[in-house]
Structure formats: structure tokens, C-alpha cells
Amino acid sequence: MLLCLSSNHRNASLDILESLSEVAPAATTDLVSTNDFVAGAVVVATCNRFEAYLDVEEPLTAATAITVCSLLESLSQRSGVSVDTLRASIAVHEGADAAAHLFAVTSGLESVVVGEAEISGQVSRALDQARAHGTTTRDLERLFQRATHTSRGIKNSTAIGGSGKSLVRLALELASSRVADWSTARVLVVGTGRYAVTTLNALRTKGALDLRVFSPSGRDAAFALKHGLTPSEDFDVDVIVTCTASAVLGVEPFSAVSKCLVLDLGLPRNVDPAVGQLDGVDLLDLETISLHAPLEELSAHADARDLVRTAACEFAAESQAEPAIVALRTHHFALLESEIARAKARGAGEETISALRHLGGVLLHGPSVRAREFAADGRAAEFDAALAALYNIPVKRSAGVTAATARPHIA
Numbered sequence: 001m002l003l004c005l006s007s008n009h010r011n012a013s014l015d016i017l018e019s020l021s022e023v024a025p026a027a028t029t030d031l032v033s034t035n036d037f038v039a040g041a042v043v044v045a046t047c048n049r050f051e052a053y054l055d056v057e058e059p060l061t062a063a064t065a066i067t068v069c070s071l072l073e074s075l076s077q078r079s080g081v082s083v084d085t086l087r088a089s090i091a092v093h094e095g096a097d098a099a100a101h102l103f104a105v106t107s108g109l110e111s112v113v114v115g116e117a118e119i120s121g122q123v124s125r126a127l128d129q130a131r132a133h134g135t136t137t138r139d140l141e142r143l144f145q146r147a148t149h150t151s152r153g154i155k156n157s158t159a160i161g162g163s164g165k166s167l168v169r170l171a172l173e174l175a176s177s178r179v180a181d182w183s184t185a186r187v188l189v190v191g192t193g194r195y196a197v198t199t200l201n202a203l204r205t206k207g208a209l210d211l212r213v214f215s216p217s218g219r220d221a222a223f224a225l226k227h228g229l230t231p232s233e234d235f236d237v238d239v240i241v242t243c244t245a246s247a248v249l250g251v252e253p254f255s256a257v258s259k260c261l262v263l264d265l266g267l268p269r270n271v272d273p274a275v276g277q278l279d280g281v282d283l284l285d286l287e288t289i290s291l292h293a294p295l296e297e298l299s300a301h302a303d304a305r306d307l308v309r310t311a312a313c314e315f316a317a318e319s320q321a322e323p324a325i326v327a328l329r330t331h332h333f334a335l336l337e338s339e340i341a342r343a344k345a346r347g348a349g350e351e352t353i354s355a356l357r358h359l360g361g362v363l364l365h366g367p368s369v370r371a372r373e374f375a376a377d378g379r380a381a382e383f384d385a386a387l388a389a390l391y392n393i394p395v396k397r398s399a400g401v402t403a404a405t406a407r408p409h410i411a
Contacts, residue, residue, distance in 0.1 A: 001055075001056045001057075001063075001064060001094065001095060002053065002054070002055060002056075002094070002095055002098040002099060002139065002140075002143060003053070003054040003055075003056050003064055003067060003068070003092070003093070003094055003098060004051060004052065004053050004054070004092070004093040004094075004097075004098035004101055004102065005050075005051070005052040005054075005068065005071060005090050005091075005092055006049075006050070006051050006052075006090065006091045006092075006093065006101060006105075007020055007049070007050040007051075007086075007089050007090045007091070008049045008050070008051075008110060009049075010110075011088075011089055011090070011091055012050075012089035012090070013089070013217075014217050015217075016081060016085070016086075016089050017049065017050060019079040019080070019081055020045065020050035020075065020079065020081075021045040021046060021049075021050060022045075022079070023075060023078035023079045024043050024045045024050050024052060024075065025043045025045055025129070026078065027071065027074040027075050027078050028041045028043045028052050028054075028071065028074075028135075029041065029043075029133055029135055030074060031054075031067070031070060031071050031074060032135045034070075035066075035067060035070050036057075037056050037057055037063040037066060037067050038054055038055070038056055038057075038067055039055045039056070039057050039137050040054070040055040040130070040135050040136050040137035040139075040140050041053065041054045041055070041130065041135045041140075042126050042127055042130040042135070042136060042140050042144060043126060043129075043130070044105070044122060044123055044126040045126075046119075046122055049105075049119075050090075051102070051105060051126075052071065053098065053102060053140060053143065053144075054067060054071075055137040055139050055140050064094060068092055072086050072087060072090070095316075096312060096313075096315075096316035096319075098143075099143055099146075099147075099312050099315045099316060099319075100308060100309070100312035102123075102143060102144070102147045103146070103147050103150045103151070103308045103311050103312055103315075104305070104308050105119060105123065105147075106119060106120050106123045106147040106148065106150065106151040107120070107150060107151045107154045107155075107304055107307075107308060108120070108151075109304055109305065109308065117155075120148065120151045120152075123144065123147060123148070123151075124144075124148060126144075127140075127141075127144040139319070142315075142318075142319075143315070146311065146315050149311075150307065150308060150311040153307060153311075154304045154307050154308070157303075157307070158303045158304050158307070168198055168199050168202045168243075168265060169202055170289055171241075171263050171265055171284065171289055172202055172203065172206055172263075174284060174289060175239065175261055175263055175284065176206070178261050178282065179238070179239060179261065181207075182203070182206045182207040182208045182209075183207045183208065183209050184209075184210070185208060185210065185238040185239050186210045186212070186237035186238045186239070187203055187208050187210060187211050187212065187237065187238065187239045187240075187241065188212045188213070188214060188232060188234070188235065188237045188239070188240045188241070189203070189211065189212070189213045189214075189229070189241050189243070190213075190214050190215070190216070190240060190241065190242040190243065190244050190249070190270065191213075191215065191242060191243040191244030191270075192213065192215045192217075192219040192220060192222075192223035192244075193243070193244065195243040195244075195265070196213070196223070196243050196244070197227070198243075199241055199243050199265065200227060200229075203241070211229050211230070212224075212229060212230045212231070212232040212234075212237070213227075213229045213230070213231055213232070214231070214232055214233055214235075215244070216244060216249075220232075235253045235254055235256065235257055235260070236256050236257050236258060236260070237260060238259075238260060238261065239260065239261050239262075239263065240260055240261070240262045240263070241263045241265060242262070242263070242264050242265060242266055242270035242271055243265045243266060243270070244266065244270055248269070248270060248271070248272060249270055249271050249272065249275070250272045250274070250275070251272060251274050251275050251278060254275050254278055254281055255278075257278070257280055257281055258280050259280040260280060260281055260282070261282045261284065262275060262276075262281060262282065262283045262284065263284050263285075264283065264284070264285040264286065265286065266286075269285055269286070271283060271285065273285075313376065314376070316375075316376075317372050317373075317375040317376035318372055318375070319375075320375035320380045321368075321371040321372040321374070321375040321380065321383070323384075323395050323396060323397050324371045324375075324380065324383050324384055324387060324395045325367075325368050325371050325372075327387060327393050327394065327395045327396070328364065328367055328368070328371070328387060328391075328393060329364060331391060331393050332360065332363070332364055333360065336356065336357070336360045339356065340353055340356055340357075343356065370383070371383050384397075
């Protein structure tokens with residue numbers, strides 16, 4: 001059973017994410033060596049994301065729950081964060097849903113800047129590190145290799161890679177009809193992450209000079225020094241651009257605003273819609289942007305999600321079909337090797353042996369394809385029964401694995 005524990009900008013504070021990124025690799029590696037249920041693990045740990053992918057053997061129906069509790073306790077001991085806080089900050093994905101989540105993460109669909117390219121490299125390096133530590137398994141190798149393949153396919157067939165930059169550009173284009181002169185406008189950027197850097201560059205391209213920054217997490221001073229800005233908590237400016245993952249702003253910070261255009265570039269939203277009802281405040285969010293000026297990039301996210309869904313279903317079907325295919329291949333090649341040995345004893349040459357092996361592969365291809373088709377339709381048990389009826393081949397499946405796990409749920 002594949003299991004994923006995920007903490008990111010959507011469900012955890014930056015402080016917790018930083019703590020997890022520091023202790024997660026060691027804690028998860030220890031879990032593999034000390035927990036009888038965990039066969040392998042791969043950890044993706046960055047400054048704003050913690051993902052632990054585990055290959056869990058299930059001799060007990062409670063193996064998954066025990067594994068989650070063990071990892072939370074280990075993370076808590078190493079980070080100093082309480083187990084209850086970690087439990088509230090970590091989402092758990094099982095089976096096919098774990099695969100779907102990794103495919104979405106690797107494709108940049110779960111990033112602060114949707115479509116970012118860096119995450120795919122981070123995922124690949126995480127697999128390399130797991131290999132170096134000897135914590136991968138065959139199932140985890142298949143999972144991560146398919147994730148890389150899916151990410152590459154999405155990059156080549158959709159415009160998702162440029163969607164973050166395009167949204168910023170489009171938002172500023174719409175705002176330009178309400179900003180007479182960007183060079184004299186007082187602009188406050190809320191956020192200090194990679195999305196904020198993209199926004200800052202776009203603002204400077206527009207000609208904005210009076211640029212300030214505010215960070216709900218208190219990182220504005222360092223960010224301002226690095227990018228030549230002025231740290232500020234004053235929201236009484238001409239334009240506010242929000243692009244943060246750490247907070248949702250309510251009406252209170254805007255209460256002293258006299259006249260201001262607010263561009264909410266957050267996904268999910270950074271600004272309470274009620275802010276748009278305040279006198280003097282004009283709120284422009286991503287929903288408004290998509291309605292007033294649709295671009296190809298704005299549909300790229302939906303297109304990419306469809307590709308992730310397809311890839312996850314195919315991976316789940318392959319996983320469900322694999323026990324039957326392995327059983328069939330084991331039976332088939334045992335017979336084949338026996339016949340090859342007989343042929344060699346009768347003086348058969350390499351050309352004959354090669355032809356026999358080729359024929360064996362051809363004969364296996366059709367049933368293997370059918371096994372995946374049956375699994376994709378939720379009929380893996382029927383294929384297992386056919387093997388038993390036709391060839392008396394038993395199919396060994398892990399406890400708790402059923403055809404239902406072949407259907408991932410993707411947001």
C-alpha cells in the first residue's frame with residue numbers, strides 16, 4: 001500500500017514547514033529501519049513542502065494507522081512540534097490517491113506558483129537520495145518514475161509552465177486601466193515567496209518605482225533588503241498586490257484605506273471577498289481575471305489536472321494488474337525455461353532458443369494488456385479468477401488491497 005503524508009502551504013504555517021524540512025528525512029529513514037510495516041520511503045522536503053511517500057506492507061488492517069502515528073511521533077520528537085499540531089498540519093493520502101497527489105505535485109499543480117518547474121527536479125533528487133540511503137522499493141521506483149514522466153508530458157502538452165507569470169501579467173494589464181501612471185503609484189506587495197518575486201519583476205516592467213512589501217509571517221525586512229524595497233505595514237496605498245501562502249487577509253487591514261485597487265493573485269484567495277465591499281476599495285481577484293480576460297494559460301490548469309487524472313488511473317490499474325501479471329509470467333517462464341532446457345538437450349541452437357523466448361513474450365503480451373484493462377474497470381478479481389480456472393495459477397495480493405483502490409480521487 002502506498003501512503004503519503006503531505007504538509008504544504010495550504011495546510012501548514014511556514015514555521016512548521018521549516019521544522020519539518022529539517023527533520024523529516026532522518027525521521028522517515030529511521031521509520032523504515034524500526035517499523036516492521038514500512039518497506040521503503042522517499043521524502044520530498046523543501047522550504048515550503050514536506051512529502052513522505054511510504055511503501056507500507058499490511059499484515060494488519062491497522063498497519064497504515066500505526067505507521068502514521070509512528071511517523072508523527074518521530075517528527076514531533078525531532079522538531080519539538082506537538083503531535084496534535086502536526087496531525088492538523090499533515091494530510092494523509094492512501095493508495096491511488098497518493099499516486100495522484102505526487103503526480104500533481106511533480107507537475108507543479110500544488111505549488112504556490114502553479115506550474116513552477118523547480119519542483120520536478122526536487123522530486124527527482126528526493127528519489128536519488130532515497131536510493132543512496134537504500135530506502136526505495138520497486139513500487140516507489142515505479143511511482144516516482146511515472147511522476148516524472150507525467151510532469152514532462154504536462155509541460156510539453158499544456159501551457160501550465162507559464163500560467164503563474166501570465167496571471168500576473170494579465171492582472172497588471174487589467175489594472176492599468178485604473179492606474180494612470182505606474183511610476184507614481186504607491187504599490188504594496190503582500191508576500192515574500194517566489195510568486196512575490198515574479199510579481200515584483202512584472203511591476204517593475206510596468207514602470208512601478210514606489211514599491212513596498214509586507215509579510216504576514218514577518219519576513220518583509222529581509223526580502224526588502226534583498227530586492228531593494230521598503231518594508232511597510234501601511235495599507236493606505238494606491239495598489240496592493242497579494243501573493244502570499246501564509247495568510248488570508250480580512251477587512252481590518254484595509255479599514256484605513258482611502259482609495260485603493262487590490263489585486264488578489266492568491267490561489268486559494270488571499271483576500272476576504274468582503275474587502276471588495278469597503279468604500280474606496282476595488283478588489284480584482286483571479287475569478288474576475290478569468291471572466292474578463294480569458295487566456296489559454298487560464299485553462300491550462302484544468303487541462304493539466306485531466307492529464308494527472310488519466311496518469312493516476314493508468315498507474316493504479318497497472319498496480320492492480322501487477323500481481324496477476326507477475327503470477328502469469330512466473331508460471332509462463334517456468335514452463336518456457338523447462339522447454340528451452342529440453343530443446344538444448346536435443347541440440348537446439350541459439351537461433352531456436354531466441355525464437356522460443358520471442359514467442360514467449362508475444363504470448364504474454366495479450367493477457368498482460370487484458371489484465372490492465374480489467375483492473376482499470378475495477379474487475380481485477382475477475383482476471384484473478386480466470387487465471388485460477390484456466391491455469392490453476394494463484395494470485396497473491398497484499399491484505400487490504402482491493403479493486404476499489406484503483407480509482408484515485410483528484411480535486
